[in-house]
Amino acid sequence: MVRDYSSVFDCLVVGSGISGLAASRRLVEAGFSVMVCDKSRGVGGRVASRRIEGAPFDHGAQFVTRRSAEFSKIVEDLLIEEVVIPWFGEAGKERYAGLPSMNQIAKTLAEGLDVKRGMRIENVRFCGDYWEVSSEAELVRSRSLLMTCPAPQALDLLKSEATEPSSCVLNTLSKIEYDKGIALMALLKEPFPVSDSGFLQYDDPEPIATVADTLKKRGLESPGVIIQSGPDFAERHFDSNPDTIIECLLDAYPRSKELKIVSTSLQKWRYAKRREHGISDSYSSDPSIMLWHAGDGYVAPKVEGAYLSGLRVAESVAAELELKLK
Numbered sequence: 001m002v003r004d005y006s007s008v009f010d011c012l013v014v015g016s017g018i019s020g021l022a023a024s025r026r027l028v029e030a031g032f033s034v035m036v037c038d039k040s041r042g043v044g045g046r047v048a049s050r051r052i053e054g055a056p057f058d059h060g061a062q063f064v065t066r067r068s069a070e071f072s073k074i075v076e077d078l079l080i081e082e083v084v085i086p087w088f089g090e091a092g093k094e095r096y097a098g099l100p101s102m103n104q105i106a107k108t109l110a111e112g113l114d115v116k117r118g119m120r121i122e123n124v125r126f127c128g129d130y131w132e133v134s135s136e137a138e139l140v141r142s143r144s145l146l147m148t149c150p151a152p153q154a155l156d157l158l159k160s161e162a163t164e165p166s167s168c169v170l171n172t173l174s175k176i177e178y179d180k181g182i183a184l185m186a187l188l189k190e191p192f193p194v195s196d197s198g199f200l201q202y203d204d205p206e207p208i209a210t211v212a213d214t215l216k217k218r219g220l221e222s223p224g225v226i227i228q229s230g231p232d233f234a235e236r237h238f239d240s241n242p243d244t245i246i247e248c249l250l251d252a253y254p255r256s257k258e259l260k261i262v263s264t265s266l267q268k269w270r271y272a273k274r275r276e277h278g279i280s281d282s283y284s285s286d287p288s289i290m291l292w293h294a295g296d297g298y299v300a301p302k303v304e305g306a307y308l309s310g311l312r313v314a315e316s317v318a319a320e321l322e323l324k325l326k
């Protein structure tokens with residue numbers, strides 16, 4: 001039985017990562033009706049956290065930066081609400097950690113939005129005047145479609161025969177590629193000082209790219225480390241079983257013998273870090289069929305870049321909706 005939403009939304013946003021949330025907030029502020037859907041159980045996409053024996057671990061983004069005026073404003077608000085705290089970095093290059101975890105940033109940005117969790121979009125079809133977008137159990141109509149999932153996932157959805165985005169959009173999407181990534185979270189019996197700041201980034205990202213010390217990060221939780229692999233390691237081990245990956249990652253980490261591990265958890269990211277490309281646009285679009293794509297595929301491959309792409313795409317969607325609704 002498919003649930004058919006009778007109302008037509010002004011915009012359906014696929015993805016409740018930071019770009020989807022930024023765009024949705026801006027569109028709702030401008031008075032448009034917006035539905036956000038995400039295949040995951042929670043919001044935030046790659047700004048993701050989980051608990052191991054009660055202790056929060058971030059298995060996606062470890063911190064946010066604030067280089068732009070727009071995102072600085074958000075970080076200021078989050079500092080006041082105690083949703084982020086300064087972690088490390090010299091003046092002008094500070095990094096901020098989420099409180100009690102990075103995912104709280106996304107939860108805060110999602111407040112007041114209509115987010116349908118656990119809704120995986122399987123088909124998108126432009127019907128001349130509106131989009132029909134469906135998951136296994138739901139059918140939604142909207143005047144515009146904003147996709148904020150990584151470009152390869154957006155391309156898969158757009159390949160349906162009924163939809164014909166301009167070749168310009170398809171070309172742009174096909175140039176946005178991602179490396180895989182693997183994060184190992186380990187709850188520890190004793191504190192393990194990774195570095196003075198609690199974050200270590202290797203110059204050569206193979207096989208280990210970064211190590212984060214969860215105790216130093218916020219001073220709140222039980223001791224733990226998050227070891228993030230480099231892209232080559234992830235590519236080689238992605239389909240191995242989790243126990244083998246954990247063993248290989250620990251073997252690759254020179255200080256693993258010092259870790260007093262209580263419990264571990266693993267996260268594999270098929271689309272972890274966007275590769276460098278020559279695209280300077282903040283989003284791609286085909287207004288003739290009211291279609292947009294945004295996210296960390298544009299601006300910069302990080303949380304702040306995703307946020308800025310979301311803000312800028314919202315201005316474009318709003319302008320076209322205003323013309324359409326006149």
Ligand SMILES: Cc1cc2nc3c(=O)[nH]c(=O)nc-3n(C[C@H](O)[C@H](O)[C@H](O)COP(=O)(O)OP(=O)(O)OC[C@H]3O[C@@H](n4cnc5c(N)ncnc54)[C@H](O)[C@@H]3O)c2cc1C
Pocket residue numbers: 014015016017018019020037038039040043044045046047059060061062063064065119120121122148149150153181182183228269271272273294295296297301302303304306
């Ligand atoms: C391991 C790791 C470490 C990182 N470290 C940092 C860091 O320290 N600092 C930093 O700034 N950045 C970091 N990043 C990058 C940062 O997390 C991303 O750039 C940013 O979060 C991307 O946001 P987004 O909205 O573009 O995409 P996403 O967060 O990927 O959001 C896309 C959303 O679309 C949803 N979706 C996909 N397909 C469908 C579908 N068919 N139907 C419904 N929903 C769908 C997904 O579930 C997801 O929630 C890291 C990333 C990884 C993976």
